[in-house]
Amino acid sequence: MCYRSTLAVFGVFCCVAVFMAPGLCCLSKEYATTDMQCCPMCHKGTVVRRDCTRQLGTWCISCVNGTFMNQPNGLTKCFPCTPCDQGPGLFAQQGCTGTKDTVCDVVSGYFCKTLMDETGCSLAQKHTSCDPGHRMKRPGTSRTDTVCESCPPAYFSLEGVNCTVWTT
Incomplete structure (x- = not known):
């Protein structure tokens, strides 16, 4: 639901009536504050330091090292950067x-x-290493694991890479 205050002026006496509709309807480049006000969003790379007032716009601050903001927003904290050292590889x-x-x-x-x-x-x-008696059907890539298969009858593989025919 939206709450958007609407001012209406009636007659010669200039009476002002405020009509509140349910839910706060801020524009696409605005965010709703806790006191039910619409403020301009901060740009990418920044977050809200202080909400807007009737006299001043939104005060935005830059994200510090180790954080980022990839969208216009009304948030007070930047997102933490993803570490790539969560595991080996x-x-x-x-x-x-x-x-x-x-x-x-x-x-x-x-x-x-x-x-x-x-x-x-x-x-x-x-990547998986193929066991002896198997060969590499498809080598692993950055997105898929190695695919191994058994050597056919009368073939062998000591290192799990290629199958070689038995000799008599």
Whole structure:
């Protein structure tokens, strides 16, 4: 529901009536304050230090190192940057800035088990090594694990990479 105050002037006496509709309807570039007022949003990379008043606009401050804000907002705290050191196999492909979160990717020999939309990979795992008697059907990539398969009859594999025919 919206609460948007509407002023109405009646007749010669200039009586002012305030009509309140249910719910506060702020414009798309505004946010609602706790005292039911609409204030201009802060830009990307900043958050609200002080809500607007009738005399002054919204006071916004920049996000400090280790935090970011990727959207216009009416928030009082920036989001914490995603660390890429949550486990082995990750590195920061793009560092965190005031307006963008860190984007993590995987190092060679690992694949991404949990891929997030904007922050890249959040959990990496080492590629599977094929056991002896098996060969690598498909090598692992940054997004998929290695696929192994058994060697066919009359073939063997000591190292789990390629199958070799038995000799007599």
